[in-house]
Amino acid sequence: MPRAHLLEGATVARLDRRGKRLAIVAEDGRALVVQLGMSGSLYMATGRRGPHLHAEWSVDGRDDRLWFEDPRRFGGLTAYGSAQAMLDAWDRELGPDGLQVDGARLSKGLRGIRSVKAALLDQRVVAGVGNIYADESLHLAGISPRTRCRRITGGRAESLAKAIRTVLARAIGFGGSTIRDYRSAQDRKGSAQVIHAVYGRGGLPCLECGAPLRSAALAGRTTVWCARCQGR
DNA sequence: GGCAGCCTGGTT
């Protein structure tokens, strides 16, 4: 990516975010979107912390630098000539942010998708929910990941939307889930993994009812749920 | 829709 697209010489006007995408918007209108993927990290530090460095920025008046590392290279940077172009892309490619999704918006997104687990992983339905928080949200809402989307209407859609908002907000409150790689921009590990009710707990007892949690591949991802609390 | 494939690295 040319240096100009990396915002060289820019003055940062603001940051923006929807779901898992973060945008650095410059005063001249350029915008750079960062997607971390599974192993990416973006942080301020005086030196890199790993070998898989893809971009670095120096900031006037600061000794530390901004670093983008991504060992697995599932993440990426996308440059936009204007913030409006970026927002248009977000509107096309992303649903409502998970922290703000409501039942009506969720119901709309569910149309045409078969299983609710697949729907929650689709960023056009809700932006910001991945495999961990999909399973956690479904457990909190008491909905089986195998439920057909067409059966989730009205009150169930409301409670699922509320569960998504709650799960994401709680995880953020705990600094995110550090299974292995995740670190904050301040290079700290999160601790939300200690409050996961189902993710990573296949075969262990459900914290609500004690039944052993089921684990199976759904929508191509390991999925864990309680067949008693959430139904088969 | 489902799913292989993209990568590296950690675990079994």
Next chain:
DNA sequence: AACCAGGCTGCC
């Protein structure tokens, strides 16, 4: 050596 992983695209 084989398998698994927090995501996403594109191919069927």
